[in-house]
Amino acid sequence: MLTAFAILTDGLVYAAYLFIVAIGLTLIFGVMKILNVTHGSFYAFGAYGAATAVGIYANADWPAALGFLFMITLAMLVGLIMGIILERGLLRLVYGKDEVVIVLVTYATFLILEDVIVLIWGAQSYAAYQPMVAAGSIEIGDLVLSNYDILLVAIAVVLAALAYWALKYTRQGRLLTTVIFDRETAAAFGINVTLVYTATFVIGAMLGALGGAVMAPKISVTLGIGVEVIVLAFAVVAIGGMGSIEGALIGALIVGICRAAAVHLAPQIELFVIYGVMALVLVARPYGLFVRAQPRKI
Amino acid sequence: MITREKLAGGLAFLFAAAAAPLAPEWVVSLATIAFANALVVLGLVVLWRTGLVSFGQALYYCIGAYTVALIVRWSGFTDAFALVALGGVGAGIVAALVGFLLARYREIFFAMLSLALSMILYGVLVKTETLGSTDGFSVSTPSFLGYRPHGEALGLSLYWFTLAIDAVAAVLVGAYFRSVAGSLATPIRDNEIRVEFLGVSVTRIIHTKVVIAGVLGGLGGALAALTIGHVDPAMSYWTTSGGFVFVTILAGAGSVAAAFVGSLVFEMVRSFAVDIMPGLWQMVLGSVLLLTILFLPDGLGSLVARLRKREEAKP
Amino acid sequence: MKEAVNGDKPILAVRDLEKTFGSVVAARDITVSVPAEQTVGVIGANGAGKTTFVNMITGHLTPSKGTILFEDKDITGMPSREITQLGISRSFQVAQIFPTLSVFDNMVIAAAVARRAGGLLGNVTTPVHSPDAIAEADATIDLFQIDRYRNTTASQLPQGVRKLLDIGMAVVGWPRLLLLDEPTSGISIEEKFDLMNVVMSALKTRKITVLFVEHDMEIVARFADRVLAFYDGTVIADGTAHETLDNPRVQELISGVRKPGGAHA
Incomplete structure (x- = not known):
């Protein structure tokens, strides 16, 4: 019973983390048809930025409660700047090329940014545990829950609700879904596709950085965290269906619960289980749970 | 033109074979690794001609390497010919299996699923303590049909052995490119519907390409394992795959030779760059990759073709 | 009926x-x-x-x-x-050709595919530029009167020639x-x-x-x-x-x- 409860809570927390990193990836893919490998860099920069922020904050004599806000604000600012530079400076030049060529472009950018991290932060690891400690924990029966984990789940829920509301109930959001379905028509209706692209990419970048920032207190911020995230986020998004927000949510839940179950019941297959689930889903639904294969018209 | 290319390839091969005894040992060993890795690149070229990129080719590389290493470790069997053949077969079997999944996908899904598969292997190997986890384990020196060289002779034997396998692979892949299946690469990239209505299963052709690339990847990994004398999970890591993709894009899909030249240049540049600018290697890679995509989308091989065209245009 | x-x-x-x-x-x-x-x-x-x-x-x-x-x-x-x-062959409402290849390459590939050897390895063992396939491709190009476009890249073709090429590719396999x-x-x-x-x-x-x-x-x-x-x-x-x-x-x-x-x- 306790194990089942632990699997559920751990799974939820992990799903929250996965959703936060996957939503930006799926948003950019949905609107721009770009699989953005640089998302891993956004995550890493967010995490490093957060670690720096926590460092600054810990040395200053500011109220502890605002530390978390300071951390994510700084990280998202990093995401904002990177997003604008990348979209305007580079991606703009390759729109219209093959999808796979654009993946290579984002992959090349990712390689470059990996070394930029070394140039800025060096090769050592950073710890940013302070916000997590400051948050404390609560006990439910025999189970200890970190308040920070609860906050993480809350952030994911808020993001999901916000995305749902923004896409379904705002003018801009509905415009966005128009672009998702038909770019040419959208342009014909006077939608500024260029602006939508820039905005989408920047929002995606900020979400990636946010993911890194909220995870920074829970992990050791070190080289190579970006690539793990890109592969994981891809698995989540592929299960749900690329470009679908609902898909990312369901994908994150499935992967989160399965991984938590593996950790508690069969730790040896922990890494395997995520990709195993992905392979199973894709065998049954080649384009994920929420995306239907388009029949070819001739 | 074709005969001229074959002649040039044959001469280059003979030169590469003859020059080795005069070269310093470290150059021979570097070239051996480069020519082993060139097989993996050759496999990626087979895919790239159809517009497919695998971000996880290290999967087959690693399987080839571990197959060899495990056989040596468990049975003490050291014959290089059999070992490398088994490495290729092992990787080919895995490719044939995952091919059922991969052949349904194109573009991004193909690239990323390949990556995910290679990361599964990485994850499994890292967690397997009996195989040394992240440290891997070493592979004892091979023999060649009973001949057991040591020291410098071993290095040269491995080099010639690798070169011979490369030559066979180059000839076979060249023949494949000229076959019906090989010539369907561009058509499949251009218009799959028409290919199906010509009476060909696109899925099966792509499956074949995945297997060919897998076997080549396994052969490359097997040779690398024997040359380095050690295997570890990093052989399956995404950076290893990334390096292979890098050489492929840089070399272009135009010719078989480009894979070998590209791989050799890559290893040479890496050995210098790591000395001169340690820590900036990925930045160099990324920048060169970006510049290639932006300004030379058909790869360095296309420069040769362009020069030749200009030459032909002259009266 | x-x-x-x-x-x-x-x-x-x-x-x-x-x-x-x-x-x-x-x-x-x-x-x-x-x-x-x-x-x-x-x-x-x-x-x-x-x-x-x-x-x-x-x-x-x-x-x-x-x-x-x-x-x-x-x-x-x-x-x-x-x-x-x-x-049974077909042509299409919108010509289905290989836009980056020349008219001849379009045709010779279609011809070679139709004439390939059977069996598991037929695709791999049949060369695309066999004398047979080349002759068949050229015969069909002549039959459809598009020989003056033989070396033109298909994406550059006028609409009518595209259609003829499309139908020709369906016909080249007899x-x-x-x-x-x-x-x-x-x-x-x-x-x-x-x-x-x-x-x-x-x-x-x-x-x-x-x-x-x-x-x-x-x-x-x-x-x-x-x-x-x-x-x-x-x-x-x-x-x-x-x-x-x-x-x-x-x-x-x-x-x-x-x-x-x-x-x-």
């Missing part, structure tokens, strides 16, 4: 064919048999089921009901590539039945007749049975031995071009039929 004009065994026999997409009936109760070497025109408004009919015969769609026999062999629901191998889906769509009125003259004389030379979907009634009247009229997913008239085009129901239900010789929608 009118029987085939000559008493020979039909090359194509379709019985009770039906296709539904969910609750939408795209085609129903189609029963037609076509004798060898006949040229059959298929007319009807958009959405009347013509392309669905063609797509079912060529295996792009699986019929919900009914059977399709080709040379007495049941091909119902077979994948298109197997149907192609049996001797099919016995060819389905042309709107061969003149996208072609200017002045060019249509020239294009159809080239196509039909080429097909006659190779003794190919033809089914062609067409909106232009002048073309239909000029080239079809027999005309099938589709309305609401089924065949409402089947006879010689004259009989079908003079049928009052056809004139009532299919626009463009009433005024042969006039302008067409």
Whole structure:
């Protein structure tokens, strides 16, 4: 019973983390048809930025409660700047090329940014545990829950609700879904596709950085965290269906619960289980749970 | 033109074979690794001609390497010919299996699923303590049909052995490119519907390409394992795959030779760059990759073709 | 249902064919048999089921009901590539060619594929530029009178040449039945007749049975031995071009039929 409860809570927390990193990836893919490998860099920069922020904050004599806000604000600012530079400076030049060529472009950018991290932060690891400690924990029966984990789940829920509301109930959001379905028509209706692209990419970048920032207190911020995230986020998004927000949510839940179950019941297959689930889903639904294969018209 | 290319390839091969005894040992060993890795690149070229990129080719590389290493470790069997053949077969079997999944996908899904598969292997190997986890384990020196060289002779034997396998692979892949299946690469990239209505299963052709690339990847990994004398999970890591993709894009899909030249240049540049600018290697890679995509989308091989065209245009 | 004009065994026999997409009936109760070497025109408004009919015969769609026999062999629901191998080819409303290759390469690949060795390794062991395939490709390029575009990249071709290349690629493998889906769509009125003259004389030379979907009634009247009229997913008239085009129901239900010789929608 306790194990089942632990699997559920751990799974939820992990799903929250996965959703936060996957939503930006799926948003950019949905609107721009770009699989953005640089998302891993956004995550890493967010995490490093957060670690720096926590460092600054810990040395200053500011109220502890605002530390978390300071951390994510700084990280998202990093995401904002990177997003604008990348979209305007580079991606703009390759729109219209093959999808796979654009993946290579984002992959090349990712390689470059990996070394930029070394140039800025060096090769050592950073710890940013302070916000997590400051948050404390609560006990439910025999189970200890970190308040920070609860906050993480809350952030994911808020993001999901916000995305749902923004896409379904705002003018801009509905415009966005128009672009998702038909770019040419959208342009014909006077939608500024260029602006939508820039905005989408920047929002995606900020979400990636946010993911890194909220995870920074829970992990050791070190080289190579970006690539793990890109592969994981891809698995989540592929299960749900690329470009679908609902898909990312369901994908994150499935992967989160399965991984938590593996950790508690069969730790040896922990890494395997995520990709195993992905392979199973894709065998049954080649384009994920929420995306239907388009029949070819001739 | 074709005969001229074959002649040039044959001469280059003979030169590469003859020059080795005069070269310093470290150059021979570097070239051996480069020519082993060139097989993996050759496999990626087979895919790239159809517009497919695998971000996880290290999967087959690693399987080839571990197959060899495990056989040596468990049975003490050291014959290089059999070992490398088994490495290729092992990787080919895995490719044939995952091919059922991969052949349904194109573009991004193909690239990323390949990556995910290679990361599964990485994850499994890292967690397997009996195989040394992240440290891997070493592979004892091979023999060649009973001949057991040591020291410098071993290095040269491995080099010639690798070169011979490369030559066979180059000839076979060249023949494949000229076959019906090989010539369907561009058509499949251009218009799959028409290919199906010509009476060909696109899925099966792509499956074949995945297997060919897998076997080549396994052969490359097997040779690398024997040359380095050690295997570890990093052989399956995404950076290893990334390096292979890098050489492929840089070399272009135009010719078989480009894979070998590209791989050799890559290893040479890496050995210098790591000395001169340690820590900036990925930045160099990324920048060169970006510049290639932006300004030379058909790869360095296309420069040769362009020069030749200009030459032909002259009266 | 009118029987085939000559008493020979039909090359194509379709019985009770039906296709539904969910609750939408795209085609129903189609029963037609076509004798060898006949040229059959298929007319009807958009959405009347013509392309669905063609797509079912060529295996792009699986019929919900009914059977399709080709040379007495049941091909119902077979994948298109197997149907192609049996001797049924098709061309497309929008030319399906390989835009980055030259006309010759398009043709020689189609020829080599059609002539490849069988078996598991047929694709791998047959060279694409065999003397046979080259000769066949050049013969077909000549047959369709596009030899002056032989080395042009397909994406640079004028619309009419694209269509000819598309049909040529379907013909280069010597099919016995060819389905042309709107061969003149996208072609200017002045060019249509020239294009159809080239196509039909080429097909006659190779003794190919033809089914062609067409909106232009002048073309239909000029080239079809027999005309099938589709309305609401089924065949409402089947006879010689004259009989079908003079049928009052056809004139009532299919626009463009009433005024042969006039302008067409």
